[in-house]
Amino acid sequence: MKRRTILVIAILLASMFLSAKALKVAYVYVGPVGDAGWTYAHDLGRQYVEKVFGDAIRTDFIESVSEGAESESVIRSYAQRGYDLIFATSFGYMDSVINVAKKYPKTIFMHCSGYKIANNVGTYFGRIYEPDFLSGLIAGIMTKSNIIGYVAAYPIPEVVRGINAFALGIEYVNPAAKVHVIWVNSWYDPALEKEAAISLLNIGADVIAQGQDSPAAQQAAQEYGVYSIGYNSDMEKFAPKSYLGAPVWNWGPYYKRVIKEVMAGTWKSEQYWGGMADGVVDLDISDLVPNTVKKLVSVFKEAIISETFHPFVGPLYDQEGKLRVPAGDIPSDSELLSMDWFVDNVVGTIPRQ
Incomplete structure (x- = not known):
């Protein structure tokens, strides 16, 4: 009887599970x-x-x-x-x-x-700008020509903020280096991205960074025998002789959280903006980066996570020399989310849409 009862319960539970929407x-x-x-x-x-x-x-x-x-x-x-x-x-x-x-x-x-x-x-x-800054530390140290190219997607605050964070990381370790920006007005156009990267390589860039979704810019860098920094995910397999690392996304845990809330009926509208502390963004680093540089990056990563350092701490000046963020100040989230100006070591303009 006990076995039969257990079997009946198991069948009922399985039936309930299968019938659940x-x-x-x-x-x-x-x-x-x-x-x-x-x-x-x-x-x-x-x-x-x-x-x-x-x-x-x-x-x-x-x-x-x-x-x-x-x-x-x-x-x-x-x-x-x-x-x-x-x-x-x-x-x-x-x-x-x-x-x-x-x-x-x-x-x-x-x-x-x-x-x-x-x-x-x-x-x-x-807050992808956090690993953007860290990747800038790497680029600033690894460059020899002090010309760093950036293949940019669209002139929107998200992209501008990322370029600025990258440039500030570079400036922190190498004030002589400049970031040269070319816009392609596309999230995914491998041919156009590669063409833009080659234009930057032809002016002497020895590190190529990007804000698009394909590895085309890095492949161009590898063909020219220089370094590259990717975006979104680990792209090392596409340019193993060039790839230094990339700011990367890790959406799985966040998607899990939202789905659990919806299932439980506890979901509420929010504006979520998580950073490295949450694990939603991080920096992938390749073995081409020297251990001394990795250690420096690790120190800054821990400082950002512990909130003892912020990539956009002032003083920050724009390309015209105007003080945008006073010494010791940190822009508000609203200011970061609406950023429409370049810091002073970026070469290029922001087209107005």
């Missing part, structure tokens, strides 16, 4: 999952939560969705099909998310890198 989670990507960068990092996060939650969730994604009307159509389609939670993973999806969210108040939307929220819309991003 799986949480439907959708991801909208601006690039291909194979970009080795931004979208690849988000999709690793999606795969991570699939393993964590198993049959309790069902995920889907659509890649290479253009910002604008197409993104609104895709996001609306997921909401219409009853998806409980939708992650929109590009800044340009912001208005599309807000528009769709108004019509589907029971659906939860999470928008990456934006600033508009609603009762059923939250935002999330990481």
Whole structure:
């Protein structure tokens, strides 16, 4: 009888588990999952939560969705099909998310890198400027020509802030070095990224950094026999003779947290901006970087995590020599999120959109 009772209970529990509605989670990507960068990092996060939650969730994604009307159509389609939670993973999806969210108040939307929220819309991003600064320390020490190239995506605060943090890291260890910026106005265009990198290499850059999703700029650096710094993920396999490291994303734990909150009914709209202390961003470092440099980076990393140092502590001057951040001051999050000026060791302009 005991065995039969146990068997009946097991069957009932299994039946309840199978009949439970799986949480439907959708991801909208601006690039291909194979970009080795931004979208690849988000999709690793999606795969991570699939393993964590198993049959309790069902995920889907659509890649290479253009910002604008197409993104609104895709996001609306997921909401219409009853998806409980939708992650929109590009800044340009912001208005599309807000528009769709108004019509589907029971659906939860999470928008990456934006600033508009609603009762059923939250935002999330990481303080990638922290590892950007650390990568600048490496670039400033490793350069010999003092010309460091940066292939930049779009002239938006997110990108400008990252370039500035990188440049400040360089300036901290090498005041003679300059960061030369070329804009490509694309998140993912390997041919254009490589062309821009070659333009920088031709003016003498011996370190190439980037803000896009493909490893094309690093591959160009390797072909020219100089160093490179990637972005978004570990890209060493694409340019092993060139790659010094990269600021990287780790979305899995954050996606796990949000999904658990939605399942428990405790989710509330928020504007999340986590840093290295949360583990959502970090710096990958290759073996091409000398141990002495790694130790220096480690010291600054611990100082940033413990909040005894901030990459944007003043005094900071812009390209015209104007004091933007007084000595000892730190810009507010609002000022960082709206940054539209370059620090004084950056060569290049910010096109006004």
